[in-house]
Amino acid sequence: MDFSLVFEHLYLVLMTVLFSVIVGLPLGVLAYITPSVRKIVLWAVEILQTIPALALLGLIIIALGPGKTTVIVGLVLYSLLPIVHNTYIGLESVDSGIKEAGKGMGLTQFDRLISVEIPLALPMIFTGIRIATVTTIGVAVFATSVGGGGLGAVIYKGIRTQNMELILFGTVALMIMAILFDVLMIWINNRLTKRTSN
Amino acid sequence: MSFFETYGDRLITAIQVHLCYVLTSVTIGFVVALILGILLSRIPQYAKIIMPILSIFQTIPGIVFIGVLFLYLGMIPATVIIALAVYAIFPVLKNTYTGLLDVKPEYIEAAKGCGMSPLQTLFEVELPLASPSIITGLRMSTIYTVSWAVLAAMIGLGGLGEFIYIGIASNNNELILAGAIPSAIMAIILSLLIDVLGRFIIPKGLRGAK
Amino acid sequence: MKKLMSFIVVVLLALAATGCSTGKDEASIIIYDGTFSEMKIVHQMVKMVVEDHTKATVDIRDEMDEVNTFKEMVAGHVDILNTYDGTLLTTFLKLDTSDIPEGMSLYDYANGVASKEKGVHLLNKLGSENTYAVGVLPETAEKYNLKTISDLAAVSDQLIFGAEHGFYTEEGSMKYTPFIKFYGLNFKENKPIDLSLKYAAIKNGSIDVTIVYTTDGLNKEAGLVILKDDRNFFPEYNDALLVRNDLFERFKDIAPNLEEVLNSLGGQFTDEIMTDLTYEVDVNGRTPEDVAHEYLLNKGLISK
Structure with missing residues (x-):
């Protein structure tokens, strides 16, 4: 069995999550601080979600060519929704008393965001990242259709040659990966929640 | 030759087939999920174990499920509908279950106090109170199913996925868009319809609250 | 908390760095692997003969659709691709069999156009025909x-x-x-x-x-x-290696005999042999490396 494919899959997932946080977090904050663009941002990420994953990858491949970049860009667009959404909701639901207190202390909006609101919204934001990660593990199977490698290659080969062992290997590896990330991230999130509630 | 002259008829058929798969499987999935959700909410002590096990199955990629099902059932619409319905179950099930558990015990007590039977309590108190959550689940399920129904084309059963698959195989972005745009529009329209449906179902006092 | 987050970020960045740097070796001959077993086997064979008989190394990267590989090849990012004269003519050059001048073979015609317009050409036919x-x-x-x-x-x-x-x-x-x-x-x-x-x-x-x-x-x-395609609807699809015209010039210092080495694969196959080789991979589940190595060794095309 080819375990390098497991790592390749993991690599695709981690890169996707990294970049969706880099893009999604600021977008969520933007939606929170500027009501005028809020609707557009939230609407745009929701529209992205309605495009079938395979089609999204197929279109990006025409612009960027095949390979890992295409896959990562496609998966990032796909995992923006939970991150942007949860960042916005998390920030919005920070207790207004605490927000007022920050204002009262003379903190600028930027300072309040960095030192008060984002830390308090972190558990919610992290939940968004967790959902994005687990979803990406599954969707990344399509990577193999556009030259991105990963466990999708094993699964496709298994289906093509009707080799149940290969199909099972690919699927079980994916399931284990999804469960491990889920459990690990719930654990981290619980620790985050404890910190913030102290 | 313009695009619509060449592909117009096939596109219309594809949209119909796609919509048929989505509506059938979401309906089946919704009914199954609602019943399962209600049953599980009656036995929360077991549901705590059953729910995570069910959610593990959700991590099986669609291509595996539909591919393996194809090997056993063959190229019949039932293969697609079963696979899509199974995926449509999860969001509704999860939201029905949590929605029902979130109903405050005092409302249930109050219903009992008024002399309602458990079944009456369920239909007249619990389900209406859980309806915003259930509708959200239905909406998610529908959006996902529209997207997953693309996989029907993988096993030769048409739908909008056919355009996407042919487009990718021949590097033709017109064809990919011909599959993707109607599919995205379908998802948006269906989700708006569900929002409208929600207005009729969700009790007045709960509207607007998420 | 901050420590944990910064740790995660560092790990991710490190992963990104290694991921981006793999295969950026300038001295390597670049191949993008094909999506089906025949291409994978032949690509492995290319790597084995080249690395056995020259000082050059061959870097086989991820699977990629062949139309895209061809584009990358014309752009100068890929050096060798196992393909077919029929594919070159109809899929890559978007020409038709009716474009071939009277008395000229498909192979010669496609090769001439590709070399003149795209800067790539075919080496000797491998012997098998995958039509x-x-x-x-x-x-x-x-x-x-x-x-x-x-x-x-x-x-x-x-x-x-x-x-x-x-x-x-x-x-x-x-x-x-x-x-x-x-x-x-x-x-x-x-x-x-x-x-x-x-x-x-x-x-x-x-x-x-x-x-x-x-x-x-x-x-x-x-x-x-x-x-049987009794009325010859489908053109010939002779297996052959497609290379960039500048390949041998670029590698002349470390691999002066590169053309000769690559052509040593010419004529080594028949349809039956190729079917058996792909059967080993697709049905018996062996790796393309393993199958390629065994065949080359038996044929005496590599020494170890």
């Missing part, structure tokens, strides 16, 4: 007494045709619509299906007739009867 063919189950062939594609015309309205999605675009000549017109076929139904499920579909009776590649090991596994 399209039409396959049916033995039962179907017997029931309707089918030997050639022309035999299908009389009974096609009772049969279901199915092939991969790539066969169904309206552009190009090696496609469904021109095919059925050419042979006067009128199938009861036709089903575009994923390449990976085609053999399963014909075996479980979902489709009766399909398009196959002649050297696909799965034909042998499924026991398909290949119907």
